[in-house]
Amino acid sequence: PHAPPLVIEGLAKTYKNGFTAVRDVSFTVERGMVLGLLGPNGAGKTTVLRMLMGLIRPTAGRITAFGAPVGPGAPVLADIGAFVEGPGFLPHLSGTENLRLYWAATGRPADEAHLEEALEIAGLGDSIHRRVGTYSQGMRQRLAIAQAMLGLPDLLVLDEPTNGLDPPQIHAMRDVLRRYAAGGRTVLVSSHLLAEVEQTCTHVVVMHHGVVVATGSVEDVIAGGGAASFTVDAPERAAEV
Ligand code: ATP
Numbered sequence: 001p002h003a004p005p006l007v008i009e010g011l012a013k014t015y016k017n018g019f020t021a022v023r024d025v026s027f028t029v030e031r032g033m034v035l036g037l038l039g040p041n042g043a044g045k046t047t048v049l050r051m052l053m054g055l056i057r058p059t060a061g062r063i064t065a066f067g068a069p070v071g072p073g074a075p076v077l078a079d080i081g082a083f084v085e086g087p088g089f090l091p092h093l094s095g096t097e098n099l100r101l102y103w104a105a106t107g108r109p110a111d112e113a114h115l116e117e118a119l120e121i122a123g124l125g126d127s128i129h130r131r132v133g134t135y136s137q138g139m140r141q142r143l144a145i146a147q148a149m150l151g152l153p154d155l156l157v158l159d160e161p162t163n164g165l166d167p168p169q170i171h172a173m174r175d176v177l178r179r180y181a182a183g184g185r186t187v188l189v190s191s192h193l194l195a196e197v198e199q200t201c202t203h204v205v206v207m208h209h210g211v212v213v214a215t216g217s218v219e220d221v222i223a224g225g226g227a228a229s230f231t232v233d234a235p236e237r238a239a240e241v
Contacts, residue, residue: 111151118149
């Protein structure tokens with residue numbers, strides 16, 4: 001049997017200023033899930049994702065991806081693709097040119113099949129040949145997601161990829177992420193919008209003040225009121241979608 005894409009056990013982070021942003025966080029992501037890490041601003045989502053990407057060191061706990069330990073000093077896993085906010089694209093180059101440049105910069109050999117599939121899933125259509133300077137914000141986000149998907153990583157990690165998108169664009173994201181996971185791959189995506197996680201994800205981990213307050217399938221968590229503490233904090237944003 002294969003090890004799960006992600007196992008997080010007793011994870012904690014206290015920053016240098018003494019603030020504990022994450023405490024005793026544990027959850028497992030199984031293959032094929034689109035798991036939403038849901039919580040209001042400041043809940044600790046980004047801190048968890050940065051530890052997962054090996055950018056910062058946990059104060060306590062363990063992260064294992066596909067059975068191998070993750071963290072600073074551990075080899076960066078080629079099978080985790082990450083997206084953290086919109087990266088800088090070169091506006092005078094086309095979408096495809098930007099992706100090819102990015103891929104060349106990673107030093108990995110060109111793989112046309114991967115490029116084609118990432119572009120197909122991200123749903124950029126013919127605009128992929130237009131200059132990025134002409135893109136809407138939604139298209140830039142899709143291009144950023146296509147970039148994270150380039151190597152078709154078995155675990156795709158996205159930090160608030162729908163930030164700044166409007167409801168139809170958020171809805172389109174559901175198809176992008178579900179299609180990605182349908183190929184036996186796994187997605188972990190953070191969000192502060194309950195409605196968005198409800199639309200996009202199969203499973204959810206709800207965080208509040210650095211701890212996990214609910215986990216399960218989206219239906220179970222919402223039916224069980226597990227996301228209630230969260231909606232109190234962000235009613236105006238949750239109502240937008
Ligand atoms: P957001 O949606 O705003 O990114 P989040 O759930 O991702 O929210 P984090 O960015 O993980 O939350 O932040 C959690 C808490 O940790 C916040 O109160 C934040 O101010 C604090 N924090 C983040 N980075 C640091 C740091 N380098 N030093 C001290 N405190 C920090």
